[in-house]
Amino acid sequence: MKPGNKSAYLAEFLRYGRLKNIKIIDAHTHMGSVYGCRLPVSDAEACMKLLDEENIESIWCSAHADLFHIDGDRINGETKALVRKYPARVKGYYAFNPNRKEAYLRGIGEAAENKGFVGLKFLPNYHNSALDGEGYAEALDFADKRGLLVLCHTWGDKPHNSVKEAVGVLKRHKNLVFILGHSAPGDLDGAIAAARAHENAYLDLCDIHRHAGTVEKMVRGVGAERVLFGTDMPWYDPNYCIGSVLGARITDADREKIFYKNAIGILKRIGKI
Template identity: 45%
Template sequence: MSLQTMTSKSLLAKEFFETGRLSSISIIDMHTHMGAFYGTYLPEAKLEMMIKAMDRQNIEWIISAPHSALFDPIRGNSDIRAAMREYPGKVYGYYAVNPHYDHDLDRDLEQFDSFEGFVGFKFLPDYHKYPLNGEKYRKIYEFANERGLLLLSHTWGHSPYNPPQMIAELSREYENIQFLLGHSAPGETDYAISLAKERPNVYLELCDTGRLNGVVLKMVQEASSEKVLFGTDFPWYDPHYMLGSVLLSGISDQDIENIIHHNATRLIAVIQAKKQLRKGLNR
């Protein structure tokens, strides 16, 4: 199918290729990082550079876990708090958990609600060599389930630490947590798609996987566009790279809007409403 044919089916794709950006609807990126990463040059890793790129590309807001948080949660979670204070409404945060790191988790959970931008947690079981269903995560699951928070976990097919089958088990045990399958389990993406279709609290996330030919269309056809979230790993990838994968996937403009905007705003609106309710009850 030619580019002209594909863009003729989508007014959003036509707008993007004619103007270089989407102005008619803003983009929300559910999977980002920030800051330097050891041994790698990332031109837009500084938060200020990311904000400039967001403004250029009409990215309304992002949810982020700083690179520093992936291995040192004390430093990293401090960095995301500072970013959320500096850019309220533009930067939301995942609280990152390293199960091998002894830090003040109880204190941080007590203070969690006092930070306006925190919306969930980020796990990296493959990196930390610790399984998603391990006991060290139990307190987080119970906390997140009580509040209906997001849980973005790195997932990979056939991994002993974070296969989609573990998400399946956890999503049944903790029905109020919204589980985001980071990368949609490459190698077992078909299973991940069927899981997102079956479980109301499981979502596919496009970071890295969305670049594969036909996968966005397959996700939408089998699980629906309401179960697919736009994520990029920015600043590892330019957000426009993943946006092109969505715009040229052959899905409808309504499906595109769900993926790049509406699903994210719906999930966050529920979290914020529950938070306001808790505040009212605690007065």
């Protein structure tokens, strides 16, 4: 049966199996294999082919190996290589691990000075360090001073990166742009309230988009202009997240912001375009 949803973009997707007339920027991705799951598409070449197939213009990325492995001589080496090799398709997040913060702080200038990098990526719970603690303080000060983007993993019921810690950071840092990665599953209402209270905070669809009503709730809560498309590629099929946005009770104008315009706005704000 034909859907009651009259989105022109949904009709296009159902007809062609992809979006053709709207570009997409994926603000939350990784690259490479990782523990836990078989990832049928995970290396850079296969992911670039996927971007072409799904009409995704570019991705903002932090490679798995840079997040989960500390290579003292090659900090963020995988992500740097991706940014060099695919300058039009990949923008990098500089992964910051506070457990070796001296080493990471030595190279943090790259996040600001390299046009191919958009900012910093934090995984506080994975790295067992509180987002609002000592471990991240200098990196956050740096990001704030340089007006960078910070993509931080947030999770409602996990220590170190709940909404409470994110709000602590947002209260102290007004110049950086902060993405609540995953929008704190288990505490989406808290993430929405935090974004509503801080104009430099964005909600991330990554993972959490899949639940019934999530996209609508975000758009109602903060407006479509502060919701970002993110997939965790290569973990998850971009079509699933695209479908979550297409299948939501929002307007096509909202969808354009979520898929593309908001990301462009951030790139302009942080001077990376």
